[in-house]
Amino acid sequence: MHIPEQRGPVSAALLALLAGQPVENGSALTELQVLASAQLDQTADVIEDEDLQLALFCLYELHYGGLDGVDDGWEWIPGLIAVRRLLEQSFEKALRTAARAAVPEVPPVAAGGSVSDGVATVLFALAAADTGPSLSKHVAKKASVGQLREFLIHKSTYQLKEADPHTWAIPRLSGRAKAALVEIQADEYGGGRADRMHSALFARTMRALGLDDRYGAYVDAVPAIALASVNMMSLFGLNRRLRGAICGHLAIYEMTSSRPNQLYGNGFRRHNFDAAATAYFDEHVEADAVHEQIAGRDLAGGLVEAEPDLLSDVLFGATAAVAVDSRLTLRILEAWENGRTSLRTGLPAAA
């Protein structure tokens, strides 16, 4: 993706560093670590810190599609990984606190039945209990075309690489959980048809609304909380230690998807957008009704069956997703209700 605008001292120093050739060590790397530590010490909330979330987003992007003009050799430079770990430690701690605050009491897994059924039941209960303000209802009934564009822009940071963060987990799983994840991901990636990849369907929706569908085209427009939502998945996906969390995250995403996507599609149909524009949402109504069963029982349930100690991380992944995404929803709805844009910056004129 293109190089984003810096949002403070840490992202500025990182982007300046990445503009040069990879170095194993040096004063610039040390300086970046010092800046990151200082910013972490004084930030009020790492989850909504624009500078830190953008820096983390760029560091993760080195493991995905990369940054335009940045040497691929930076990906595994130890000093840069050290900065990433520094940011990740605070971010994970904040996510655990936010997850506990959002869902103070998680129902226990029922004794007696099969473990995988019990885990699925708990996750379905968490999904059903997520009754915060609804973005999908607003999109279905009230959103203007401009707000539909904003909605797509917030989502694009993930949806244009949909499924990628969870794919990191495949080699970290085995048996039933692995087969389940591969089955879901095969569907996410279009079952062998590039034009049916969920990311490709989303790109089609963006084009239908006159938006730029290149990955990261609007990264400068989205707030820290939208970046945090994607960074959370990368954190869970790229750390083997957190394989429970990435499975719980995927399960809760699938379980909170079918109905909202039906409503999102209705919002676009209300403005007379055609089936090509709504194919992304229509696909998710059907696909995620399949995926939620597999993700709950075979992926998350199968993982806990094989590794019982991972139950708490499965639930952490699920509840952290609820916590972060409800904050993003609140931000968007609050802006719209006050007649403001929910984006950091106005839409680039090129859109």
Add this chain to the structure above:
Amino acid sequence: MTTHQEGHVNQEPAEGTIVVCPDGPLLVRGHFEIVTPAGEPVPRQRRTVALCRCGASAIKPYCDGTHKLIKFRTDPAAPADPAPADPGP
């Protein structure tokens, strides 16, 4: 050398399986066709499908998750042999 689950000794896995999801759809996996009474194929976008069991889906024969909204229940939850309560660590 393969191991077999109890009850499945010397039995190859079936060509297709139907998972009866508690309070949810029928998950159909493997080799199968979905056809109309006249034998025409029903449009299908994926290998594994979830078939509506509650009757409330808007995209029948497929599931759209509506069973959750109407609180559809399949079997009454009555485990035949409940495990003793976990005494805890």
